[in-house]
Amino acid sequence: xxxxxxxxxxxxxxxxxxxxxxxxxxxxxxxxxxxxxxxxxxxxxxxxxxxxxxxxxxxxxxxxxxxxxxxxxxxxxxxxxxxxxxxxxxxxxxxxxxxxxxxxxxxxxxxxxxxxxxxxxxxxxxxxxxxxxxxxxxxxxxxxxxxxxxxxxxxxxxxxxxxxxxxxxxxxxxxxxxxxxxxxxxxxxxxxxxxxxxxxxxxxxxxxxxxxxxxxxxxxxxxxxxxxxxxxxxxxxxxxxxxxxxxxxxxxxxxxxxxxxxxxxxxxxxxxxxxxxxxxxxxxxxxxxxxxxxxxxxxxxxxxxxxxxxxxxxxxxxxxxxxxxxxxxxxxxxxxxxxxxxxxxxxxxxxxxxxxxxxxxxxxxxxxxxxxxxxxxxxxxxxxxxxxxxxxxxxxxxxxxxxxxxxxxxxxxxxxxxxxxxxxxxxxxxxxxxxxxxxxxxxxxxxxxxxxxxxxxxxxxxxxxxxxxxxxxxxxxxxxxxxxxxxxxxxxxxxxxxxxxxxxxxxxxxxxxxxxxxxxxxxxxxxxxxxxxxxxxxxxxxxxxxxxxxxxxxxxxxxxxxxxxxxxxxxxxxxxxxxxxxxxxxxxxxxxxxxxxxxxxxxxxxxxxxxxxxxxxxxxxxxxxxxxxxxxxxxxxxxxxxxxxxxxxxxxxxxxxxxxxxxxxxxxxxxxxxxxxxxxxxxxxxxxxxxxxxxxxxxxxxxxxxxxxxxxxxxxxxxxxxxxxxxxxxxxxxxxxxxxxxxxxxxxxxxxxxxxxxxxx
Amino acid sequence: xxxxxxxxxxxxxxxxxxxxxxxxxxxxxxxxxxxxxxxxxxxxxxxxxxxxxxxxxxxxxxxxxxxxxxxxxxxxxxxxxxxxxxxxxxxxxxxxxxxxxxxxxxxxxxxxxxxxxxxxxxxxxxxxxxxxxxxxxxxxxxxxxxxxxxxxxxxxxxxxxxxxxxxxxxxxxxxxxxxx
Numbered sequence: 001x002x003x004x005x006x007x008x009x010x011x012x013x014x015x016x017x018x019x020x021x022x023x024x025x026x027x028x029x030x031x032x033x034x035x036x037x038x039x040x041x042x043x044x045x046x047x048x049x050x051x052x053x054x055x056x057x058x059x060x061x062x063x064x065x066x067x068x069x070x071x072x073x074x075x076x077x078x079x080x081x082x083x084x085x086x087x088x089x090x091x092x093x094x095x096x097x098x099x100x101x102x103x104x105x106x107x108x109x110x111x112x113x114x115x116x117x118x119x120x121x122x123x124x125x126x127x128x129x130x131x132x133x134x135x136x137x138x139x140x141x142x143x144x145x146x147x148x149x150x151x152x153x154x155x156x157x158x159x160x161x162x163x164x165x166x167x168x169x170x171x172x173x174x175x176x177x178x179x180x181x182x183x184x185x186x187x188x189x190x191x192x193x194x195x196x197x198x199x200x201x202x203x204x205x206x207x208x209x210x211x212x213x214x215x216x217x218x219x220x221x222x223x224x225x226x227x228x229x230x231x232x233x234x235x236x237x238x239x240x241x242x243x244x245x246x247x248x249x250x251x252x253x254x255x256x257x258x259x260x261x262x263x264x265x266x267x268x269x270x271x272x273x274x275x276x277x278x279x280x281x282x283x284x285x286x287x288x289x290x291x292x293x294x295x296x297x298x299x300x301x302x303x304x305x306x307x308x309x310x311x312x313x314x315x316x317x318x319x320x321x322x323x324x325x326x327x328x329x330x331x332x333x334x335x336x337x338x339x340x341x342x343x344x345x346x347x348x349x350x351x352x353x354x355x356x357x358x359x360x361x362x363x364x365x366x367x368x369x370x371x372x373x374x375x376x377x378x379x380x381x382x383x384x385x386x387x388x389x390x391x392x393x394x395x396x397x398x399x400x401x402x403x404x405x406x407x408x409x410x411x412x413x414x415x416x417x418x419x420x421x422x423x424x425x426x427x428x429x430x431x432x433x434x435x436x437x438x439x440x441x442x443x444x445x446x447x448x449x450x451x452x453x454x455x456x457x458x459x460x461x462x463x464x465x466x467x468x469x470x471x472x473x474x475x476x477x478x479x480x481x482x483x484x485x486x487x488x489x490x491x492x493x494x495x496x497x498x499x500x501x502x503x504x505x506x507x508x509x510x511x512x513x514x515x516x517x518x519x520x521x522x523x524x525x526x527x528x529x530x531x532x533x534x535x536x537x538x539x540x541x542x543x544x545x546x547x548x549x550x551x552x553x554x555x556x557x558x559x560x561x562x563x564x565x566x567x568x569x570x571x572x573x574x575x576x577x578x579x580x581x582x583x584x585x586x587x588x589x590x591x592x593x594x595x596x597x598x599x600x601x602x603x604x605x606x607x608x609x610x611x612x613x614x615x616x617x618x619x620x621x622x623x624x625x626x627x628x629x630x631x632x633x634x635x636x637x638x639x640x641x642x643x644x645x646x647x648x649x650x651x652x653x654x655x656x657x658x659x660x661x662x663x664x665x666x667x668x669x670x671x672x673x674x675x676x677x678x679x680x681x682x683x684x685x686x687x688x689x690x691x692x693x694x695x696x697x698x699x700x701x702x703x704x705x706x707x708x709x710x711x712x713x714x715x716x717x718x719x720x721x722x723x724x725x726x727x728x729x730x731x732x733x734x735x736x737x738x739x740x741x742x743x744x745x746x747x748x749x750x751x752x753x754x755x756x757x758x759x760x761x
Numbered sequence: 762x763x764x765x766x767x768x769x770x771x772x773x774x775x776x777x778x779x780x781x782x783x784x785x786x787x788x789x790x791x792x793x794x795x796x797x798x799x800x801x802x803x804x805x806x807x808x809x810x811x812x813x814x815x816x817x818x819x820x821x822x823x824x825x826x827x828x829x830x831x832x833x834x835x836x837x838x839x840x841x842x843x844x845x846x847x848x849x850x851x852x853x854x855x856x857x858x859x860x861x862x863x864x865x866x867x868x869x870x871x872x873x874x875x876x877x878x879x880x881x882x883x884x885x886x887x888x889x890x891x892x893x894x895x896x897x898x899x900x901x902x903x904x905x906x907x908x909x910x911x912x913x914x915x916x917x918x919x920x921x922x923x924x925x926x927x928x929x930x931x932x933x934x935x936x937x938x939x940x941x
Contacts, residue, residue, distance in 0.1 A: 139855065146856050247877070249857050294856045298819030305818040308919055 028324060057316035064323040068330060072101075075334050088348040093341040100333030108326040115318050123311050127304055139297035142290040146259065149280050150247055152193065153261035156278040157245070160184050160197060166267045169201045169274040174216050181218040184278075194220040194281040195258070198229070199265075200236040201274045212236045212275060223281055235262040236275040243272055255284030343371040347378050359386040423497075423518035427455050429511055431471060443497065443518055445490060455516075463490050467516075473501035474514050485521070493711050496522045526714075530730065533716035537594035537727075545591040548584050555580035597716065597727045603646035603738050607761040610643050610650075610694055611636045611685055617654045618683060628669040628679075630662065635684040641760040643694050649735045656728045657698045657754050658683070664702035664752065673701055675750070687760065693741070694760050699753040710745045787826075787910045787933025792891065793940075796899060798843075800828050800908045803888035804931045811918040816853045816860070816882075823850040824886060825913045830894045832906050842906065843896040849886050862886055900939040907936040 079097060082090035163180050167173075181197045188195055196219035200212035212233065231250045239246040239262035248260040258279040264272035282290075303310060346363050353361050362379050365372035414437075417424050423440030425433055433450050441447060444467075450458045455471035458464070466486045473482045481502040488495045498519040506512040555577040562573035618632055625632065658681060662668065665679040672678050684697045705713065712718045714733040719726035736743045741758040786806070792799040807824055808816075816822045826849075830842040847866045854861065860882035863873040876882055900906065912931035 142856060143858075247857070247859075290856060294819075298855055301818030302820050305814045305820065305918055306916060309917065 025328070032321065032324065057313060057320060061316055061319050061323060064320060064327055068323060068327040071327065071331060071334065087345075088352070089341055089345045092344070093337055096337040096341060097334060100337055101330060104329030104333050105326065108322060108329060112319070112322040112326075115322065116315060119311065119314050119318060123307060123314075127307065132300065132304075135293075135297045135300045138293040142293040145286065146249075146282075146290060149259040149282055150261060152191075153195070153259050153278045153280045154245060154247070154263070156184060156188070156195075156197070156280070157261045157263040157276045159187075160199070160278060161263050161265045161276045164199060164265055164274070164276070166265065166273045169199070169215065169265065177216040178218065181216060185218050185220060188220065188280075194222050196220070196223060196232070196277075196279045198232050198236065198277040198279075199274060200233075200240070200277070202240050202272055212240055215274070220281070231258075232260060232262075232277045232279060235260055236277050238262065239264050239275045239277075240272050250279075251287070252284075255288055257282045257287045339367070340371070342366070343375055347375065350378060350382070354382055354385060359389050421520060423516075423520075425455070425516040425518075427471070427474070427514045427516070429474070429513050431455050431474060431514075433458060434513065439520075440516075440518060443495065443520055444488075463488055467499060467518075470499055470501040470516050473516075474503055474511050494522070495520060496525050529715060530734065533730070534598045537716070538598035541591045541595040541598060544587060545595070548587055548591070552581055552584040555584070593727055597731055597734075600731065600734065603649050603735065605644040605646050605739065607642040608645050608647055608650075609640070610645070610696060610758070611638075611640050613645075613647055613650055614654060614683055614685060614696070617651050618658070620655070621658065625662075625668050628667070629672060630665055630668055630670050630679040630681070632658070633680055633682045635682055637684070637686045640685055640687055640694060643758045644761045645739055645758060646735075650739070653732045653735050653756065654683075654696070654698075656732050657756075660728065661698060661700040661702065661752070665700055666702075673750075677701055692760050693757040696756040696758070697753060698756075699748045699751055701748065701751040704747055704750055704752050705745060707747070710747075713745055714743070787912055787931045789908055789910050789933040789935035791908050791935045791937045793900075793937065798830055798894045798896065798900070798906075798908065799891040800894060800910065800935070801888075801890045801892070802826065802828075802910045802933060804912055804933070805883060805887050807887045807912055807914055807931055808883045812914060815916060815918060816851055817855075819853055819855055820916065821850050821852040822886075823848055823915050825915070826889060826892075827911045827913070828892055828894055829909045829911075830896060830906060831909055832904065842898075842900070843894045845892055845894050847889055847892055849889070851882055851886050864889070866892070902939060904939050905936065906939055907934055909934045 075097065079090065079094045083094060160181065163183075164177065168176050168180075177199055181199065184197050196217060198217045199215045201215050203211050203213045214229075214233065217229070231248065235246050235248045243264055246262045248262070250258045250260065252258060259282055260277055260279040262275050262277045265274040265276060267273045343366065350361055350363050359382060361382055363375050365375040414435075417435075417437040417439075420437070421439050423443040424435070424437045425440050426435045428434050431454050432452055433455050436446055436448065436450060444464055446458065456468065459467045459471050466488060469484070470482060476482075481500065483498075483500045486497045486499050488497060498521045500517045500519075502515045502517070503511055504513045504515060559574055559577035562570045564570075565573065614634060614636060618634055621632060661681045665673075665681070670679045679701065681698065681700045684695075684699075686695050686697070687693075688695065709718075714729045716727050716730040718730075733743050736756055736758070739758055741756060743754065743756050746753045746755065787802050787804040789800060789802045792801070804824075812822055826847045827844065828847065829844040831839045832842055833839050845866065847864065849862065849864045851860050851862045853859075857877075859875050859877045860879070861873070861875050862882055862885040864871050864885075874885065876885075894908065910931075910933045911929045914930045
């Protein structure tokens with residue numbers, strides 16, 4: 001299982017800052033406001049600018065829509081991936097985002113649809129029939145007023161033109177012309193019309209271009225003096241050039257206007273010889289109303305003509321506002337979802353990291369609100385956990401140290417138990433064996449497989465049965481322990497054990513187990529017996545040897561006294577005295593042996609070559625064993641290490657053991673064994689480097705020693721030969737023991753094997 | 762899938778055809794005199810019903826003609842040798858019923874007149890005579906050139922999502938061989 005990653009450090013985006021968000025929103029609103037203002041003036045700016053505004057709006061709409069789709073797609077994809085990857089709290093965040101999106105998208109969509117319909121219906125209402133009819137009527141009124149004035153001016157111009165004879169067009173006829181025009185002015189006054197009348201004569205410019213020259217001008221007295229005649233001149237030239245009536249209108253500084261009509265004065269051949277311009281004044285109040293009506297009509301018509309683009313502008317603006325609201329709401333919803341989910345996610349990841357052991361983790365609170373407090377509480381919890389963990393680590397280290405000590409002590413005790421000669425078995429409260437040390441294994445012939453088995457089952461073995469009461473020590477009422485001396489018969493030998501069973505009591509006296517301690521006291525008992533025999537021997541030597549000499553002397557005196565007696569008496573006395581003397585001598589020999597056994601000196605050891613000693617000793621038998629079949633077979637191992645020994649005493653050991661073997665085989669002249677083999681005594685030496693001992697092994701192929709007698713062979717005054725003092729092997733054992741070694745007797749196939757182990761120097 | 766693709770293809774062809782038909786044809790004639798190229802062109806259909814509605818509403822209507830002298834290039838865009846932009850505009854006075862027509866070249870008014878005749882106004886508005894196209898370098902003798910005229914009318918009564926830039930209301934072309 002992978003270790004959970006530490007929570008990633010939160011990324012501080014600029015948009016996460018409320019100040020940045022506020023600035024962005026204000027800037028967006030300002031841009032929007034500016035666009036709305038420009039769009040509102042779309043009919044007043046140049047057409048290209050209108051197009052630019054329109055397409056800019058649509059471009060902005062598309063950009064916002066693309067941004068909205070991007071934001072939505074990115075966040076939804078991220079949520080989907082988070083859910084796929086089982087990111088903590090991904091499902092919670094998805095639900096939160098879905099709820100916020102539903103809360104924003106549905107109302108925004110409804111507002112968008114409703115608003116679009118409202119705009120469309122508003123445009124329909126703008127171009128309603130009544131409004132159009134009113135404006136059309138106003139335009140027609142203004143137009144009719146203008147056309148009436150234009151028609152009046154045209155009528156006047158035609159009238160004047162008809163009244164002026166072509167011949168009168170000349171600088172010399174100005175007075176005649178003035179009279180004609182005065183009549184026209186009088187007619188104007190009669191109809192309350194203010195105006196001017198100009199008469200022009202056609203002239204040819206030097207370049208041949210037709211031009212006009214003003215002959216006479218009359219005007220109403222009430223006409224503003226600021227009228228500009230240049231316009232009338234151009235109009236006259238235009239009429240002269242085109243040969244037809246030319247209308248015109250000139251706005252004046254006072255707000256009024258002059259409605260002009262120029263008409264050519266034709267000669268008899270149809271050519272234009274001059275022109276008449278009649279201008280009628282339109283008062284400012286009338287002219288202003290006319291213009292107002294026409295401007296209103298034009299505005300209406302312009303809006304009507306540009307209805308499509310205008311509706312597009314309004315829809316684009318509304319769409320932009322709606323999209324801005326939508327993207328703002330969406331963004332804000334996603335932002336809020338993130339603001340809510342991120343600390344929770346951080347906490348979850350932090351908890352996982354702490355669970356993985358990163359107790360030094362500290363989360364950075366992003367806010368100062370309740371979620372920030374929660375993060376701070378999490379940090380405090382992590383710090384407390386870290387402190388507790390430190391304390392636990394300290395306790396654990398202390399415990400480990402103590403365990404190490406206990407383990408060392410246990411190993412020390414186990415080592416001691418393994419090394420000690422005392423056998424130890426531990427039992428649990430149920431009586432099953434927990435441990436068995438090496439000495440117990442050797443003493444009882446067990447191995448480690450008995451561990452876990454009930455002690456009663458293990459000790460129920462035939463040779464171990466005397467130990468059974470010890471296994472029941474825990475069952476005895478108020479038993480604290482048990483001590484017994486037990487003798488086991490194992491491998492045809494008797495083993496004397498000092499056995500002690502101790503019950504282990506825990507708190508409240510509850511029995512937790514028991515320990516069986518087995519001490520092999522066989523050597524001790526043997527030593528005690530030898531010591532007892534030495535004491536007996538010393539007493540026998542002391543108590544028996546002293547009267548032997550007077551007895552012998554008395555016997556000899558009796559024999560001398562009866563030298564002169566009757567032959568029968570002398571023979572009897574001599575026979576008796578001889579018997580007394582022989583037996584006394586035998587007793588003396590016996591006593592001497594006892595004395596020797598009792599007062600045998602300690603060995604004076606020096607490093608010596610055992611092989612050489614064996615060879616020298618066996619050489620003594622070379623003459624004795626020449627006639628018979630019995631033969632000695634020395635098998636001496638080379639490179640034998642030296643042995644610290646008393647050569648004289650060890651020679652006695654070798655001789656004693658070889659003599660015993662010779663006697664067991666039937667003497668020097670012994671016949672072949674029943675199996676046809678010649679009587680043979682093998683004297684071998686070897687070295688056990690692991691145990692550091694040098695062995696001397698003397699074996700024969702004789703009849704062997706009964707198993708029951710093997711352990712008694714080394715006891716004083718025990719002999720299987722029916723003669724002798726029985727001290728030979730006892731002395732051998734004593735010598736070997738005083739050399740720090742040991743001797744054992746075993747059975748060969750056939751025969752007997754004596755093994756002497758001596759420590760190497 | 763194939764049926765859908767077929768329908769989509771037909772729709773695309775119809776849209777393309779409509780766009781092609783919507784653009785008016787500009788009749789272009791060229792004149793080479795004194796090493797210079799002059800272009801005369803007329804597109805009466807530019808004064809459409811929509812344009813008429815715009816004019817009648819009192820809004821000024823502009824026809825911008827972009828005249829380009831070009832030389833064909835193989836495997837690449839045709840090379841523009843020289844270009845000129847002329848514009849005609851008209852404003853209708855509802856009260857007097859007269860059209861004020863003016864023509865500009867390089868942002869300078871080169872001609873202006875007034876009429877109450879709509880046909881006259883249309884002729885003035887949609888035709889230019891002998892617009893000079895000044896090439897920086899002399900034309901290559903016996904080389905093939907052509908003059909392309911593109912018309913853009915503002916304002917529009919209709920709106921499409923296609924940007925106004927690059928969308929012409931009329932195009933025309935006249936090929937010629939420059940012979941010295």
